[in-house]
């Protein structure tokens with residue numbers, strides 16, 4: 619303990635405790651971020667069938683109906699966790715139970731854990747729906763899928779990667795900086811579509827040279843979920859930013875850059 623720490627501690631014993639709490643909260647935020655990072659990198663391999671030990675098309679042999687039910691349950695668990703915990707009403711209640719600076723990290727951690735559970739327990743449905751024989755077209759589809767993932771990552775940085783995944787909040791807390799109120803932003807890609815991250819996911823999930831029934835189920839359900847997520851997110855964004863967001867919706871389309879809104 620430095621002399622200054624010692625003085626602070628003897629004036630106010632709680633100050634040292636709160637510094638320790640800030641450090642623990644910060645380390646928790648880093649740990650949650652690392653779990654998220656491993657999960658998203660694994661997700662690329664899982665969906666594209668590359669490198670990772672368990673992909674969307676591998677796993678325990680399961681009768682088709684049972685596999686569909688298990689997979690739907692896994693996706694529902696993720697969707698419920700991911701959308702309920704993102705609502706402003708839920709956060710207002712939840713932050714009475716957990717400290718506010720770690721709310722986002724906890725959300726990120728829970729979302730990552732429910733995705734890891736999905737990857738682990740996912741049952742393959744190997745029936746081939748389409749298989750692109752033309753090697754040039756197959757490579758184009760793989761490239762498109764990778765481009766989808768790149769769009770996801772770059773858009774998170776454009777909108778605010780470190781805030782989205784909780785690191786900003788725990789760092790501010792550690793250095794005693796007040797969290798700034800949320801700001802409406804339309805940087806770069808957000809001038810062309812309102813949801814580039816979700817657009818990236820849709821491209822990454824659908825652009826596949828070989829589409830099995832399992833992969834199709836995953837792509838269809840996650841795409842439907844993205845539309846529900848957009849409706850919920852935009853409801854909150856209108857509540858938060860009012861006319862600014864309403865006008866943005868008039869001006870900029872949801873997912874397809876060259877089409878006017880819905």
Ligand SMILES: C[S@@+](CC[C@H](N)C(=O)[O-])C[C@H]1O[C@@H](n2cnc3c(N)ncnc32)[C@H](O)[C@@H]1O
Pocket residue numbers: 773777782801802803804808812813814815816817851855
């Ligand atoms: C996972 S990000 C997805 C952002 C966007 N829907 C997309 O697909 O790129 C969700 C967070 O971004 C915030 N958000 C979305 N659009 C925004 C905007 N134009 N300005 C500020 N925050 C925004 C939402 O409030 C939410 O906290």
